[in-house]
Amino acid sequence: MNTTSTERNQEIVRRYTGQPAAMPPEVRRRIEDAWGGGPVQLYALADLDHTLNLSQDWVALGPEHFAIHRLSNNPGSEPRLTIVRLANVREVKEVPGLTCTKVILSGQPGEPALAEFRYSQRQSRAVGALLYVLRQRIEGKSAEHDGADRIYAEGVAKPIREAQASVASNRAAIVWRLLGYLKPYRTQVALGMLAATVMTVVGLVPPYLTGYIIDTVIRPFQDGELSEEAALKTALVIIAGLAAVFVTREAMTWVRLRKMAVLGEHVARDLRNDLYDHLHKLSVSYFSSKQTGSIISRVSSDTDRIWDFIAFGVVEVSLSLLMLIGLGCVLIYLDWQLGLLMTLPVPVMLYMIYRNGRGMQRMFLRAWRKWSNLTDVLSDTIPGIRVVKAFNQETYEKERFGRRNATVTDEFFRIHHRWTAFWPFLLLFVHSMTVAVWFFALPRIVGADPTLTAGTFVSFLLYLGMFFQPIEVFGQMSRMVNRSISSAHRIFEVLDTEPDLTDVKTPVQLDRIEGKVDFENVTFSYDPVRPVLKGISFRVKPGEMVGLVGPSGSGKTTIINLAARFYDPTGGRIMVDGHDLREVDSGAYRQQIGMVLQDPYLFHGSILENIRYGMQTASIENAVEAAQAANAHDFICKLSHGYDTIVGERGHTLSGGERQRISIARAILHNPRILILDEATSSVDTETERKIQEALDRLVTGRTVFAIAHRLSTLTRASRLFVIKEGRLVEQGTHSELLEKTDGVYRKLHDMQRELHEMYAV
Amino acid sequence: MSQQASTHNSDAAFQPEGLSFRLRRDSAGTVWLDRNGTSTRVHLHLCFPWTEPQRFLSLRDEDKNELALIKDPDELDADSRAALEKLTEESRFVFPITGIESADPDFELRVWKVRTQGGPRQFQTKLDDWPRPLPDGSLLLRDISGDLYHIKDPDALDPKSRRILWAFMD
Ligand SMILES: Nc1ncnc2c1ncn2[C@@H]1O[C@H](COP(=O)(O)OP(=O)(O)OP(=O)(O)O)[C@@H](O)[C@H]1O
Ligand SMILES: [Mg+2]
Numbered sequence A: 001m002n003t004t005s006t007e008r009n010q011e012i013v014r015r016y017t018g019q020p021a022a023m024p025p026e027v028r029r030r031i032e033d034a035w036g037g038g039p040v041q042l043y044a045l046a047d048l049d050h051t052l053n054l055s056q057d058w059v060a061l062g063p064e065h066f067a068i069h070r071l072s073n074n075p076g077s078e079p080r081l082t083i084v085r086l087a088n089v090r091e092v093k094e095v096p097g098l099t100c101t102k103v104i105l106s107g108q109p110g111e112p113a114l115a116e117f118r119y120s121q122r123q124s125r126a127v128g129a130l131l132y133v134l135r136q137r138i139e140g141k142s143a144e145h146d147g148a149d150r151i152y153a154e155g156v157a158k159p160i161r162e163a164q165a166s167v168a169s170n171r172a173a174i175v176w177r178l179l180g181y182l183k184p185y186r187t188q189v190a191l192g193m194l195a196a197t198v199m200t201v202v203g204l205v206p207p208y209l210t211g212y213i214i215d216t217v218i219r220p221f222q223d224g225e226l227s228e229e230a231a232l233k234t235a236l237v238i239i240a241g242l243a244a245v246f247v248t249r250e251a252m253t254w255v256r257l258r259k260m261a262v263l264g265e266h267v268a269r270d271l272r273n274d275l276y277d278h279l280h281k282l283s284v285s286y287f288s289s290k291q292t293g294s295i296i297s298r299v300s301s302d303t304d305r306i307w308d309f310i311a312f313g314v315v316e317v318s319l320s321l322l323m324l325i326g327l328g329c330v331l332i333y334l335d336w337q338l339g340l341l342m343t344l345p346v347p348v349m350l351y352m353i354y355r356n357g358r359g360m361q362r363m364f365l366r367a368w369r370k371w372s373n374l375t376d377v378l379s380d381t382i383p384g385i386r387v388v389k390a391f392n393q394e395t396y397e398k399e400r401f402g403r404r405n406a407t408v409t410d411e412f413f414r415i416h417h418r419w420t421a422f423w424p425f426l427l428l429f430v431h432s433m434t435v436a437v438w439f440f441a442l443p444r445i446v447g448a449d450p451t452l453t454a455g456t457f458v459s460f461l462l463y464l465g466m467f468f469q470p471i472e473v474f475g476q477m478s479r480m481v482n483r484s485i486s487s488a489h490r491i492f493e494v495l496d497t498e499p500d501l502t503d504v505k506t507p508v509q510l511d512r513i514e515g516k517v518d519f520e521n522v523t524f525s526y527d528p529v530r531p532v533l534k535g536i537s538f539r540v541k542p543g544e545m546v547g548l549v550g551p552s553g554s555g556k557t558t559i560i561n562l563a564a565r566f567y568d569p570t571g572g573r574i575m576v577d578g579h580d581l582r583e584v585d586s587g588a589y590r591q592q593i594g595m596v597l598q599d600p601y602l603f604h605g606s607i608l609e610n611i612r613y614g615m616q617t618a619s620i621e622n623a624v625e626a627a628q629a630a631n632a633h634d635f636i637c638k639l640s641h642g643y644d645t646i647v648g649e650r651g652h653t654l655s656g657g658e659r660q661r662i663s664i665a666r667a668i669l670h671n672p673r674i675l676i677l678d679e680a681t682s683s684v685d686t687e688t689e690r691k692i693q694e695a696l697d698r699l700v701t702g703r704t705v706f707a708i709a710h711r712l713s714t715l716t717r718a719s720r721l722f723v724i725k726e727g728r729l730v731e732q733g734t735h736s737e738l739l740e741k742t743d744g745v746y747r748k749l750h751d752m753q754r755e756l757h758e759m760y761a762v
Numbered sequence B: 001m002s003q004q005a006s007t008h009n010s011d012a013a014f015q016p017e018g019l020s021f022r023l024r025r026d027s028a029g030t031v032w033l034d035r036n037g038t039s040t041r042v043h044l045h046l047c048f049p050w051t052e053p054q055r056f057l058s059l060r061d062e063d064k065n066e067l068a069l070i071k072d073p074d075e076l077d078a079d080s081r082a083a084l085e086k087l088t089e090e091s092r093f094v095f096p097i098t099g100i101e102s103a104d105p106d107f108e109l110r111v112w113k114v115r116t117q118g119g120p121r122q123f124q125t126k127l128d129d130w131p132r133p134l135p136d137g138s139l140l141l142r143d144i145s146g147d148l149y150h151i152k153d154p155d156a157l158d159p160k161s162r163r164i165l166w167a168f169m170d
Helices: A003-017 A025-035 A121-138 A148-164 A171-180 A183-203 A205-222 A228-281 A284-289 A292-334 A336-343 A345-381 A385-390 A394-446 A454-496 A556-563 A586-590 A607-612 A620-629 A633-638 A656-670 A686-700 A735-740 A745-760 B009-014 B078-091 B159-166
Strands: A042-048 A054-061 A065-070 A080-085 A091-096 A100-106 A115-120 A517-524 A533-540 A545-549 A571-576 A593-597 A674-678 A704-708 A720-725 A728-733 B022-025 B031-035 B038-041 B043-046 B057-060 B066-070 B095-106 B109-116 B119-126 B139-142 B148-151
Touching: A003 A148, A003 B119, A025 A054, A025 A065, A025 A080, A042 A115, A042 A121, A042 A148, A054 A121, A054 B119, A065 A115, A091 A121, A091 B078, A100 A121, A100 B078, A115 A121, A121 A148, A148 B119, A171 A292, A171 A454, A183 A205, A183 A228, A183 A292, A205 A228, A205 A454, A228 A292, A228 A454, A292 A336, A292 A454, A336 A345, A336 A394, A336 A454, A345 A394, A345 A454, A385 A394, A394 A454, A517 A556, A533 A556, A533 A571, A533 A728, A545 A556, A556 A674, A556 A704, A593 A656, A607 A620, A607 A656, A620 A633, A620 A656, A620 A686, A633 A656, A656 A686, A674 A686, A720 A735, A720 A745, A728 A735, A728 A745, A735 A745, B022 B078, B031 B066, B031 B078, B043 B078, B095 B119, B095 B159, B109 B148, B119 B139
Parallel strands: A545 A704, A545 A720, A593 A674, A674 A704, B095 B148
Antiparallel strands: A042 A054, A054 A065, A065 A080, A091 A100, A100 A115, A517 A533, A517 A571, A720 A728, B022 B031, B031 B038, B043 B057, B057 B066, B095 B109, B109 B119, B139 B148
């Protein structure tokens, strides 16, 4: 975390919540003056008062005090301060409600509360951080804390960042940045735009020629002012010109479409690559905070929408604008009175289209909601079809679906009524302009002193017909452009996420690690304050197998996450072969780590490919040997496609134990120097467990092994056991050493499991 | 938990339904459940916050063990009812919306600017998180932080609010 991310969070707090992005300096000063002992170390907003109205009260924690700063209800009078000495606080109680949580700080039992305040869920992270440290202090423990502003802003901004995942940015900036992706292709863009411009301008020529031929050939010929020969000669030139215009125009259209379509693909491809590369730089914490689907759609459908934008959006919108301006100029040039008559209503029409779009948006929103009501029934009942049948609810479900289907159709009817009425209405408006042109033009042509030629009039009418197209384009494009901008926003959001783990400039290359792992007073927390690991120190010798045991949530998985460098420790350090992990090339390091997890992941592909994942060059012989060692060979051969069976999503579904053995084979083939087993045998039957255990026994020899297990019996091979409790290493030793401690944690766990075993043993 | 608090969950099973306990509010504002000479500090959990907000109130201790399930507060004596009232007020609180200024999409979010009884507030929902219609015809919104907002009678709002709300109502 650095200052820039704090500033970003503050920006989000300001923009989206309307509450202060930090504690105002005068509030801080007043509090510090009042308690006269040290700085404000943590603070949060208590945004509800005792009458449950919104308020801007601040709560703050200092080295020895807790303070509440309340604005007075009547303006002008001084804010009220409540200062509580931490030494007097015996208990901090939270009373959670649906939205409001009340916090009570109490002293001696029976006495009134020392202080109380209320906050809404929005403040819960910031308040939670403060209360955590407060409670630690009361219990006499020291708690780490720094960066009050950071913790407050991060806490308030977090849900917003997670939902929108956004840095506050505006549309223009996004379009601009997107256009930046065209830079490498600037000659192509220039060519495409040039072609498009020529195409548009040339498109204005035919109506002009039509008018011209009427005025300079047809009329003079009919009036007898031009000989047949001369008339035909001029006519031929004009016809040739017309032909040339059409050829040029379509040639240009071809260039423009091709260039821009191809360019769009280039940009989409570049974005996809950038995105995917960047995703691999991000740490696991990013992926655990996002839904898989949303990440996938960013790489796939969002980049696809960018194609629309580049291939059509950019060009069509700028060309339509050009076309409108060009048409306006030509019309006014031909005849300024009629020209103005035509161009002045255009802004009105654009406004009408805009208004219509807004109205349609509300209808679409409503229809979308009803639509999702309808699909909810589907996503409910299709996966749950057995429950529906078991409870004989088909009729109910059919009726429910039918009702929602009817309401969504009603919404679509409403939408259709609207647009089917709007476009004819708009066209009528256009036509009324045409009628007006006729109305004003004809007297000027047929009058005694004609001020308008028939040719000009005809050109005019033809231009008029062209007027509608760009306006229509604006109507259609605004939706598409909006969608593309949203997509671009989502893409840039990922690209802007900075990886929290980065390798140092010149990392140490560990080509073959011995497997000596030292944790030196390692602390770690996932969120800003609550530590999960509190000073873990141990030394594991190369080739040693250690078991990690302890209650659920004690931090075992966290320890191995750190050992694999999925996260960096917050304090202390982890040494591998005497090198700080942070200075080691993480790619080369992970190459030598193998993991077998409780719920192993198989990729879509054949079993062979899955076994060879991580060691793509291994020979088939080696893969089979690995499978044999993993006790997997036997069941694989029983499958009708053997090692070629497709597994993973949509593939052949294997049982949990089978998948586990494949992932063990994968680890065996990978031949890691450090092996991590996180509850590798937790959810299988005893026979399978025995098979897996045999496989593991083969796997663990000759490497450093961290094994986590709830069933203590599976750790018999471990040379030492580390007992983890509440983030601390509380006991260590061999199985029998630990059992000797009669009131030890391990002894208790062990006795409990034996009891259970005896109770339920068949 | 304080020293005088001790719970005998097993006792509950032998007590007849109804007035086997009393609720009491102390000067610090804490509500205690007195039963068989022991006092336990209680929290309130609403079983049906929206369909039956007044009934089926679950009283639980610090560790969320149920001490009593009040099917109807009328079963209680007057003092207990008063103490209970205090307990329910805050835990049941949600922001009452009195008017809507706007509800516009901002990329992935919908930004609501509303007036509540306690002042103006701005919050966000996901684009496809729809207000939830409740059995009594009111609407409930939940923002991305988990705060709840309640529109008691959507039809009684001012015309602008109603127009904005139109897309979100049946
Ligand atoms: N990604 C995460 N973000 C925030 N907190 C987390 C995360 N992962 C784990 N924690 C918290 O850290 C603590 C330790 O979790 P950890 O997974 O290390 O426990 P464990 O000992 O492996 O438990 P179990 O035996 O149940 O697997 C838990 O309180 C958990 O809630
Ligand atoms: Mg775990």
